[in-house]
Amino acid sequence: METLLLLENVSVKYGAIEAIRGINMEIKEGSVVCLIGANGAGKSTTVNTIAGLVKNQTGKIFYDGKDISKWETDERIKSGIAISMEGRRIFPDQTVYDNLLLGGYTRRKKIKELKRDIDQIMDRFPILKERANQLAGTLSGGQLQILAIARAFIAKPKLMLLDEPSLGLAPILIKEIYKMIKDFHKEGMTILLVEQFAQYAFSISDYAYVLEHGKIVIEGKSEDVRNNPALSSAYLGE
Secondary structure, eight states, X not given: OOEEEEEXXXXXXXXXXXXXXXEEEEEETTOEEEEEOOTTSSHHHHHHHHHTSSOOSEEEEEETTEEOTTOOHHHHHHTTEEXXXXXXXXXXXXXXXXXXXXXXXXXXXXXXXHHHHHHHHHHHSHHHHHTTTXXXXXXXXHHHHHHHHHHHHHTOXXXXXXXXXXXXXXXXXXXXXXXXXXXXHHTTOEEEEEESSOHHHHHHOSEEEEEETTEEEEEEEHHHHHTOTTSOGGGGTO
């Protein structure tokens, strides 16, 4: 498989605080890679840096063979990167349906195909269909999480960045979300999956990185990382 995303010695500081320190990461095209770590480990900073929401002080980011380190977020989105962020970040004063439409903004020239995909997403998650004309800001926490993830998938990106998709969801909904992730992966989507509790992430990913205090401390095939005695049981929900 070709390399789709490559981080070389990437570091980010917030003032004097070093959030991520010299990260090296590779994501092959067509793969699912998981990044796990405790709260405050630097997971969200890593994802936000890839998306261009946070600027790296050192190192380079390569996407699809191009150095995108200095690209703005909108340039990265247009090139095929999408993000579902921790904290949901939906548009509360827009309807559920309009949020999904906005997720497919880069596909707006193919509106029939876009609306078909929205219908399919709503069929998968009936709560979105039931609340299609309801303002997104009135949804429950779990419903907001489903909407945020569905909206990101509507963009049909080349690289999907999922920041803690299971956060705040009941187990039955987590299974549905992960089934959707698997389905899109089967269609060829490359996915970076960020989780604190990794039992689901390990089950569908090819490769895993473990982040502690802003540094990669373990990496390897997901099965090998899962069985690594140095891996804290806290990440496995045990």
